[in-house]
Amino acid sequence: MNLWRGTCGGAGLNLNNGKGFTGAPCGTTCIARLCYFMIRLENVSKMYGNETPAVRDASFDIAKGEFVFLVGPSGSGKSTLLRLINRQERPERGNVWVAGKNINEMANTQIPFLRRGMGNVFQDYKLLPNKTVFENVAFALEVIGKPKHVIGQQVPQVLELVGLSGKEDRFPHQLSGGEQQRVSIARAFVNRPLILLADEPTGNLDPATGEGIMALLEAINKTGTTVVMATHDHRVVNAMRRRVIQLDRGVIVRDQERGVY
Amino acid sequence: MIKRISYAFRETIASFRRNVTLSVAAIITSAVSLLLVGATFLIQRAFDNLLVQWRGDVGMIVFVRPDVTPEALTFIEENLKSQPNVIDVGKIAYLDKAGSYEEAKRVFAGDPTTLSLLSVETIPSQFKVVPKTTDPELVRSLATQYRTLPGVAGVSLAEDEFDVISTLSGFVRTVTIAMSLVLLAVAVILIWNTIRTAIFARRREIEVMKLVGATDWFIRVPFILEGLIQGLVGAIVSCGGLWTLNKAWTSGVAEFKAGTGVSSLVVPGSYVNGVMIALLIIGAVAGGVGSGVASSKFLDV
Numbered sequence: 001m002n003l004w005r006g007t008c009g010g011a012g013l014n015l016n017n018g019k020g021f022t023g024a025p026c027g028t029t030c031i032a033r034l035c036y037f038m039i040r041l042e043n044v045s046k047m048y049g050n051e052t053p054a055v056r057d058a059s060f061d062i063a064k065g066e067f068v069f070l071v072g073p074s075g076s077g078k079s080t081l082l083r084l085i086n087r088q089e090r091p092e093r094g095n096v097w098v099a100g101k102n103i104n105e106m107a108n109t110q111i112p113f114l115r116r117g118m119g120n121v122f123q124d125y126k127l128l129p130n131k132t133v134f135e136n137v138a139f140a141l142e143v144i145g146k147p148k149h150v151i152g153q154q155v156p157q158v159l160e161l162v163g164l165s166g167k168e169d170r171f172p173h174q175l176s177g178g179e180q181q182r183v184s185i186a187r188a189f190v191n192r193p194l195i196l197l198a199d200e201p202t203g204n205l206d207p208a209t210g211e212g213i214m215a216l217l218e219a220i221n222k223t224g225t226t227v228v229m230a231t232h233d234h235r236v237v238n239a240m241r242r243r244v245i246q247l248d249r250g251v252i253v254r255d256q257e258r259g260v261y
Numbered sequence: 262m263i264k265r266i267s268y269a270f271r272e273t274i275a276s277f278r279r280n281v282t283l284s285v286a287a288i289i290t291s292a293v294s295l296l297l298v299g300a301t302f303l304i305q306r307a308f309d310n311l312l313v314q315w316r317g318d319v320g321m322i323v324f325v326r327p328d329v330t331p332e333a334l335t336f337i338e339e340n341l342k343s344q345p346n347v348i349d350v351g352k353i354a355y356l357d358k359a360g361s362y363e364e365a366k367r368v369f370a371g372d373p374t375t376l377s378l379l380s381v382e383t384i385p386s387q388f389k390v391v392p393k394t395t396d397p398e399l400v401r402s403l404a405t406q407y408r409t410l411p412g413v414a415g416v417s418l419a420e421d422e423f424d425v426i427s428t429l430s431g432f433v434r435t436v437t438i439a440m441s442l443v444l445l446a447v448a449v450i451l452i453w454n455t456i457r458t459a460i461f462a463r464r465r466e467i468e469v470m471k472l473v474g475a476t477d478w479f480i481r482v483p484f485i486l487e488g489l490i491q492g493l494v495g496a497i498v499s500c501g502g503l504w505t506l507n508k509a510w511t512s513g514v515a516e517f518k519a520g521t522g523v524s525s526l527v528v529p530g531s532y533v534n535g536v537m538i539a540l541l542i543i544g545a546v547a548g549g550v551g552s553g554v555a556s557s558k559f560l561d562v
Contacts (some may be wrong), residue, residue, distance in 0.1 A: 086472070108477075109476075112476045112477070113474065115472060117471070128466055139470075139473075144473065147264070185471070191473070224543060
């Protein structure tokens with residue numbers, strides 16, 4: 001079963017919306033109808049309890065291969081947006097489309113297959129402390145049932161990509177913060193996802209190390225992976241000059257190409 | 262597929278190691294409760310052996326000599342039917358030699374010496390009589406009268422034989438069933454709690470598994486397996502206990518004098534085996550269900 005090879009949904013086909021056009025077909029069955037947008041939010045609102053909404057009436061499209069920053073102060077709804085995209089949360093109102101599928105209408109049994117096309121990177125890395133670097137990355141492939149020979153091939157490749165060759169047998173506590181984040185990126189990318197969601201990936205790192213992580217995310221983006229990164233790190237946003245979506249108390253206040261913080 | 266199965270077993274064993282104390286507690290509780298369930302079955306069966314003769318409110322048994330003439334047999338039956346005030350005439354039942362021999366096999370289950378002396382040819386046949394009256398003296402006087410009839414080998418009265426045992430059997434049965442049910446519930450709750458603890462200990466891992474796209478069942482199966490194995494191991498322990506218990510009981514009963522009735526309280530091996538299989542199934546199902554509920558509730562997958 002592969003959700004990422006389905007037909008295009010009704011949304012994501014707006015050919016006159018010029019922004020971010022890549023012309024890439026989203027799957028084998030819809031070559032004639034080009035699927036534009038990897039991610040589309042339509043008037044999405046999310047509330048936690050009865051308090052003010054975490055996200056209010058958010059709409060945007062993210063094209064395949066784009067690199068997007070979600071910026072804003074703590075509590076402005078950046079993380080919630082990411083959690084809506086990988087369906088850790090469901091919105092009260094509005095629709096979230098990923099690769100042409102309305103993921104709010106998706107059955108729970110389909111969610112694991114949706115997530116196999118996404119990588120997640122976190123501020124606190126979320127590595128498993130009792131597993132080595134190799135095992136942490138291999139784990140992502142093991143739990144989706146990849147055969148051993150595939151794991152033995154793909155894990156060293158991705159570890160080389162993130163610059164951790166030779167440290168396969170270290171445990172997370174034997175690595176620096178930057179190295180741990182590289183392991184987490186390797187784990188997110190080892191399955192070659194179409195989307196990489198990063199929540200404050202440089203939040204715990206010093207500027208120089210953060211730059212290294214950003215270079216890595218950029219390299220991953222160049223392979224065609226759509227990257228959505230939540231951050232409040234001015235320096236990385238200003239240095240990269242990519243699309244910036246700014247949030248303030250759950251509302252999108254700015255959506256700018258090649259923006260700064 | 263084999264890879265998945267071996268993964269599930271590896272995880273199950275690892276989780277057991279992480280949680281030895283709780284797992285052992287769950288196993289012991291399920292073992293004790295299942296042992297009680299099994300003992301209840303055996304006790305019931307043992308008393309049934311003793312009471313098999315007296316099923317259906319039979320209050321008096323008239324044993325007929327095996328060499329009785331047909332005329333004498335008819336005479337006895339007519340004598341019984343002539344007492345409609347004391348005896349429920351409609352319920353008089355005649356158990357012929359073959360039937361009596363089948364019954365004797367259970368009555369003398371623990372007394373092979375006596376049983377070997379009996380055969381279908383030499384065994385007395387019997388009339389089972391249900392008294393109508395509640396006055397035991399009336400039945401007793403009738404019994405005295407029947408003993409003198411030609412062809413009658415003897416008359417047994419229910420109240421002489423088993424009144425105490427019958428009452429005791431009902432009481433023991435109720436108590437053991439209640440206790441075993443309570444303990445079984447405790448075992449399920451303990452297994453449930455063990456699984457909850459195991460899930461809590463691995464919540465980071467589970468979070469990562471969910472985010473990289475592991476299916477719910479892939480995450481759940483090792484936990485369900487863990488509970489199922491706990492229940493099953495508990496059941497195996499209880500089977501061992503039950504076997505030992507029955508062995509001790511059988512040899513204890515054998516020391517009683519034959520003919521005291523106690524020797525009937527022996528449970529045949531085939532029945533014990535059946536009970537053991539039932540215990541294994543109950544243990545596995547209880548453990549599997551307990552952990553299945555816990556994993557669905559706490560994984561929130």
